[in-house]
Amino acid sequence: MRTIIEPFRIKSVEPIAMSSVEQRERWLAEAGYNLFKLPADRVLIDLLTDSGTSAMSAAQWSAVMAGDESYAGARSWFRFEEAVHEVFGFPFVIPTHQGRAAERILFGCTVKPGDVVPNNAHFDTTRANIEYLGGVAVDLPCPAAADPSTDEPFKGDLDIDALAALLEEQGERVPLVMVTVTNNTGGGQPVSMANIRAISELAHRHGKPFYIDACRFAENAWFIKTREPGYADVGVPDIVAEMFGYADGATMSAKKDALVNIGGFLCTRDPSLAEKERNLLILTEGFTTYGGLAGRDLEAIAVGLREVLAEDYLRYRIVSTAYVVDHLHAAGVPVLRPAGGHAVYLDAGRFLPHVPALQYPGQSLSVELYRHAGIRGVEIGTVMAGRDPVSGAERPARLELVRLAIPRRVYTQSHMDYVVEAVVEVFTRRQSLSGYRITAEPPFLRHFSASFEPLEAVLAAPK
Numbered sequence: 001m002r003t004i005i006e007p008f009r010i011k012s013v014e015p016i017a018m019s020s021v022e023q024r025e026r027w028l029a030e031a032g033y034n035l036f037k038l039p040a041d042r043v044l045i046d047l048l049t050d051s052g053t054s055a056m057s058a059a060q061w062s063a064v065m066a067g068d069e070s071y072a073g074a075r076s077w078f079r080f081e082e083a084v085h086e087v088f089g090f091p092f093v094i095p096t097h098q099g100r101a102a103e104r105i106l107f108g109c110t111v112k113p114g115d116v117v118p119n120n121a122h123f124d125t126t127r128a129n130i131e132y133l134g135g136v137a138v139d140l141p142c143p144a145a146a147d148p149s150t151d152e153p154f155k156g157d158l159d160i161d162a163l164a165a166l167l168e169e170q171g172e173r174v175p176l177v178m179v180t181v182t183n184n185t186g187g188g189q190p191v192s193m194a195n196i197r198a199i200s201e202l203a204h205r206h207g208k209p210f211y212i213d214a215c216r217f218a219e220n221a222w223f224i225k226t227r228e229p230g231y232a233d234v235g236v237p238d239i240v241a242e243m244f245g246y247a248d249g250a251t252m253s254a255k256k257d258a259l260v261n262i263g264g265f266l267c268t269r270d271p272s273l274a275e276k277e278r279n280l281l282i283l284t285e286g287f288t289t290y291g292g293l294a295g296r297d298l299e300a301i302a303v304g305l306r307e308v309l310a311e312d313y314l315r316y317r318i319v320s321t322a323y324v325v326d327h328l329h330a331a332g333v334p335v336l337r338p339a340g341g342h343a344v345y346l347d348a349g350r351f352l353p354h355v356p357a358l359q360y361p362g363q364s365l366s367v368e369l370y371r372h373a374g375i376r377g378v379e380i381g382t383v384m385a386g387r388d389p390v391s392g393a394e395r396p397a398r399l400e401l402v403r404l405a406i407p408r409r410v411y412t413q414s415h416m417d418y419v420v421e422a423v424v425e426v427f428t429r430r431q432s433l434s435g436y437r438i439t440a441e442p443p444f445l446r447h448f449s450a451s452f453e454p455l456e457a458v459l460a461a462p463k
């Protein structure tokens with residue numbers, strides 16, 4: 001069969017409240033044309049993020065009921081710890097309420113002012129936690145990552161030559177080397193096993209620990225299985241074991257590939273570091289056997305970490321993202337290629353070439369997708385990254401993107417068909433979209449709360 005079906009059936013549903021274009025126009029004006037300020041029940045298809053938005057399985061919900069809420073040494077902790085050992089193979093596991101807490105604790109124990117932490121591309125909380133401690137977060141993406149239109153299989157790879165040069169020139173300032181799988185900031189693109197192996201060897205030759213930001217580890221393993229020579233017949237759990245076998249530790253947001261709504265953890269092989277990390281954990285997160293999570297959360301993570309390795313799930317997951325990208329590409333819509341794991345990225349710069357960067361083409365496109373079809377994506381462009389936090393100056397971002405992140409096991413193919421149809425319809429009358437002006441803006445992270453106003457249509461009707 002060519003059709004790949006959702007490998008689940010639905011036993012509990014959450015209604016979507018339908019709305020009209022007129023209602024959404026009113027709601028947009030009320031929200032200052034900022035999609036973050038919309039109440040979620042005014043959204044038809046919510047593609048704001050894949051983080052914490054997964055649908056849990058019946059097995060996870062029954063594990064929730066079995067949660068042991070004892071303060072110390074709960075049954076749920078031992079089940080969680082065993083699942084993390086089994087999947088990742090690290091001897092020490094520290095539970096945290098989400099990924100950024102794991103980052104804060106890891107860097108709090110390892111980074112001092114002036115230190116440099118390389119990564120293929122730091123996620124924004126990873127970068128912020130390093131910078132908060134006075135460190136420098138350096139992105140070393142491979143050269144292929146710079147071209148959004150080529151189909152290379154592992155555009156998430158780290159640039160090994162650049163890492164070698166960095167370790168050569170300022171190795172004494174590097175406390176650890178990281179790689180993020182898949183590369184979220186770089187479009188959800190995967191990292192190859194060959195690259196993970198090479199980073200590990202290079203880091204260890206310089207005596208540096210090697211960490212994996214593991215948020216989308218299962219999606220990355222599936223890309224290795226299907227794209228990297230020699231892995232087609234290797235099981236996903238074995239691929240995961242090999243990936244993490246090269247590493248000295250990992251940070252994880254369970255809100256991604258553990259298929260839960262909250263949670264995270266930190267792993268290491270170093271007993272004395274684990275001791276320091278546990279001391280910090282107790283200070284701000286909670287006791288070492290729950291780390292800010294309820295017993296029921298630990299149970300749901302333990303089940304999710306095993307479920308996410310199922311090949312039927314991963315095939316469906318990666319194929320459904322590629323389905324949207326392929327259909328949009330075939331219709332001529334500019335999208336980042338090849339498809340990544342968790343999201344579709346519309347290239348708003350090429351979609352709306354008549355809207356200048358400082359009139360926010362990504363904002364214009366994301367607002368129009370909501371107005372037209374009730375779809376909520378997120379601008380990743382000049383609104384998000386255009387304000388220099390130090391000088392206060394505004395400058396265009398490198399790329400103007402709209403990210404449509406796909407929650408796990410939440411939407412069906414007909415929802416995705418609706419998304420494709422909506423984007424293509426907006427594309428056919430793209431000339432009529434105008435830019436935006438910011439009417440109010442906070443000093444930091446302006447994309448979350450700024451207000452906007454649409455400018456007049458800049459071009460007349462299409463030719």
Ligand SMILES: *Cc1c(COP(=O)(O)O)cnc(C)c1O
Pocket residue numbers: 051098099100101123125126180184213215252253254255256263264
């Ligand atoms: C989401 C994410 C994080 C942070 O995790 P939270 O659970 O949101 O705190 C870190 N790294 C990557 C790559 C992520 O996608």
